Amino acid sequence: xxxxxxxxxxxxxxxxxxxxxxxxxxxxxxxxxxxxxxxxxxxxxxxxxxxxxxxxxxxxxxxxxxxxxxxxxxxxxxxxxxxxxxxxxxxxxxxxxxxxxxxxxxxxxxxxxxxxxxxxxxxxxxxxxxxxxxxxxxxxxxxx
Amino acid sequence: xxxxxxxxxxxxxxxxxxxxxxxxxxxxxxxxxxxxxxxxxxxxxxxxxxxxxxxxxxxxxxxxxxxxxxxxxxxxxxxxxxxxxxxxxxxxxxxxxxxxxxxxxxxxxxxxxxxxxxxxxxxxxxxxxxxxxxxxxxxxxxxxxxxxxxxxxxxxxxxxxxxxxxxxxxxxxxxxxxxxxxxxxxxxxxxxxxxxxxxxxxxxxxxxxxxxxxxxxxxxxxxxxxxxxxxxxxxxxxxxxxxxxxxxxxxxxxxxxxxxxxxxxxxxxxxxxxxxxxxxxxxxxxxxxxxxxxxxxxxxxxxxxxxxxxxxxxxxxxxxxxxxxxxxxxxxxxxxxxxxxxxxxxxxxxxxxxxxxxxxxxxxxxxxxxxxxxxxxxxxxxxxxxxxxxxxxxxxxxxxxxxxxxxxxxxxxxxxxxxxxxxxxxxxxxxxxxxxxxxxxxxxxxxxxxxxxxxxxxxxxxxxxxxxxxxxxxxxxxxxxxxxxxxxxxxx
Numbered sequence: 342x343x344x345x346x347x348x349x350x351x352x353x354x355x356x357x358x359x360x361x362x363x364x365x366x367x368x369x370x371x372x373x374x375x376x377x378x379x380x381x382x383x384x385x386x387x388x389x390x391x392x393x394x395x396x397x398x399x400x401x402x403x404x405x406x407x408x409x410x411x412x413x414x415x416x417x418x419x420x421x422x423x424x425x426x427x428x429x430x431x432x433x434x435x436x437x438x439x440x441x442x443x444x445x446x447x448x449x450x451x452x453x454x455x456x457x458x459x460x461x462x463x464x465x466x467x468x469x470x471x472x473x474x475x476x477x478x479x480x481x482x483x484x485x
Numbered sequence: 486x487x488x489x490x491x492x493x494x495x496x497x498x499x500x501x502x503x504x505x506x507x508x509x510x511x512x513x514x515x516x517x518x519x520x521x522x523x524x525x526x527x528x529x530x531x532x533x534x535x536x537x538x539x540x541x542x543x544x545x546x547x548x549x550x551x552x553x554x555x556x557x558x559x560x561x562x563x564x565x566x567x568x569x570x571x572x573x574x575x576x577x578x579x580x581x582x583x584x585x586x587x588x589x590x591x592x593x594x595x596x597x598x599x600x601x602x603x604x605x606x607x608x609x610x611x612x613x614x615x616x617x618x619x620x621x622x623x624x625x626x627x628x629x630x631x632x633x634x635x636x637x638x639x640x641x642x643x644x645x646x647x648x649x650x651x652x653x654x655x656x657x658x659x660x661x662x663x664x665x666x667x668x669x670x671x672x673x674x675x676x677x678x679x680x681x682x683x684x685x686x687x688x689x690x691x692x693x694x695x696x697x698x699x700x701x702x703x704x705x706x707x708x709x710x711x712x713x714x715x716x717x718x719x720x721x722x723x724x725x726x727x728x729x730x731x732x733x734x735x736x737x738x739x740x741x742x743x744x745x746x747x748x749x750x751x752x753x754x755x756x757x758x759x760x761x762x763x764x765x766x767x768x769x770x771x772x773x774x775x776x777x778x779x780x781x782x783x784x785x786x787x788x789x790x791x792x793x794x795x796x797x798x799x800x801x802x803x804x805x806x807x808x809x810x811x812x813x814x815x816x817x818x819x820x821x822x823x824x825x826x827x828x829x830x831x832x833x834x835x836x837x838x839x840x841x842x843x844x845x846x847x848x849x850x851x852x853x854x855x856x857x858x859x860x861x862x863x864x865x866x867x868x869x870x871x872x873x874x875x876x877x878x879x880x881x882x883x884x885x886x887x888x889x890x891x892x893x894x895x896x897x898x899x900x901x902x903x904x905x906x907x908x909x910x911x912x913x914x915x916x917x918x919x920x921x922x923x924x925x926x927x928x929x930x931x932x933x934x935x936x937x938x939x940x941x942x943x944x945x946x947x948x949x950x951x952x953x954x955x956x957x958x959x960x961x962x963x964x965x966x967x968x969x970x971x972x973x974x975x976x977x
Binding site: 346347348349350438439440441442445447449469474477 | 490491492493494582583584585586587589591593618621
């Protein structure tokens with residue numbers, strides 16, 4: 342089992358940032374790597390078990406299943422069903438925590454997955470920097 | 486039930502913050518509202534169940550018990566046992582998370598408690614602002630506020646006059662004499678240090694005698710000291726003027742009041758480790774670290790025979806080996822030293838007797854022998870150590886206090902499939918990365934009180950010859966340090 346983890350500080354209260362990221366179908370509106378997204382079978386985007394299928398800007402397709410969504414904890418958990426990355430048992434959580442000292446929020450994005458040992462370093466970098474940190478950078482541009 | 490939660494982001498890496506916060510009894514060092522804190526009942530600061538007993542600057546007394554601590558999760562939980570405040574059933578959790586975006590630290594501090602009716606609001610405010618927010622500010626102050634604008638380095642001045650204890654030729658302790666020295670300003674990659682405490686090690690004696698070619702006269706012996714950086718050359722990033730530092734490595738020359746040397750060899754000292762402890766324990770502690778973790782990876786349950794267990798390195802070896810789960814046997818020469826060894830964790834101690842060392846070891850271990858032997862005595866003990874080894878045992882010979890071992894017939898080791906190592910401190914500490922790894926590990930166990938450095942003897946720097954006589958005469962217990970006169974006057 343391999344872990345990827347990135348965390349950042351976003352310059353807006355957690356409830357405001359949460360409005361942006363709680364929409365499981367909303368990645369294209371804020372994450373720079375995602376071109377378009379739809380929820381399969383017309384399910385609501387906040388229904389646990391729904392599957393989002395999205396296309397990356399570089400044309401790969403990823404299908405992910407919503408495992409948990411908490412407006413109380415500001416956290417969303419999902420797994421990858423299908424992707425070009427070559428990972429298995431991939432489960433990720435994106436979570437916000439209010440920073441009481443100033444109107445900011447602490448954002449954490451973590452994943453656990455299996456992959457061939459020789460690809461571990463490359464995938465940890467690709468996911469940690471290319472997906473998680475790139476998402477934080479976009480949120481920081483939007484919220485400061 | 487009242488709930489309070491506060492959080493902040495500190496501009497420091499998580500390890501730097503956790504090093505301070507993990508010390509349950511160390512909050513009087515950084516929290517402005519905590520006057521002085523002590524541990525009740527002789528427990529260690531990292532023991533679950535430890536009770537810290539402290540007064541607030543406003544006068545109230547509080548006792549709190551450590552409920553849980555995790556170095557992996559960077560988390561502490563504790564509860565109030567009794568206090569002059571009206572907080573009831575107060576349980577708090579303090580936790581850190583890394584902010585990977587910028588190498589900062591997210592700090593969350595929360596609690597729940599009951600309060601007398603009508604007092605909830607005031608107490609919640611007291612906890613949130615007087616304790617948590619004030620604590621954030623206190624730690625921020627301790628860490629130093631702004632690493633960004635680097636203060637202009639003071640112009641490097643010219644040479645500084647100092648004093649050193651030097652030898653003009655190899656020989657006895659009487660060869661050590663004071664001499665005036667001119668200490669040059671630091672060049673690129675160097676720092677100049679005003680030394681406050683200097684460690685004395687047996688290797689200094691070897692240098693003085695000429696046994697090692699580390700010291701070519703005229704020159705000063707000494708491998709280890711602590712002090713304050715007084716100026717910094719160009720290309721030095723990890724040290725600043727005024728910083729407390731220490732080093733333990735060649736080149737020799739530590740027996741001096743002021744010294745200029747390569748910054749890469751110098752490590753910053755954590756707040757919890759004072760100058761004298763660093764000077765007394767750095768080289769010996771680093772030696773114990775690589776002997777037990779790099780030369781021989783000591784495993785739980787192994788029988789470790791440690792010669793000279795009351796000496797500087799020996800005592801630290803006993804403490805650390807016992808902590809690692811080794812069954813430690815000390816071999817020493819007097820009942821006083823045996824007591825020191827037992828207090829340091831030795832399970833049994835061997836004294837000179839009718840029976841030889843190996844016969845005593847075999848009797849204690851029911852014929853098994855020692856799985857590993859740490860022997861810095863040399864000529865007088867080497868043969869006995871080989872005989873005391875278990876089958877496939879490992880003899881680590883790291884010194885020869887009693888004289889040269891001489892030639893040894895390697896064929897005789899086949900009777901036990903024995904391994905012999907002859908490690909040299911210099912090879913384990915010849916890059917900044919190795920030094921950082923070893924000192925990082927060492928400072929951690931010192932901080933957790935797994936090791937404690939006992940300073941048995943202090944001499945003025947000018948009395949270095951007397952320090953050498955005591956060491957060679959096997960009359961020392963624990964570590965020996967030299968104090969430069971200026972530092973001795975100032976209480977350094």
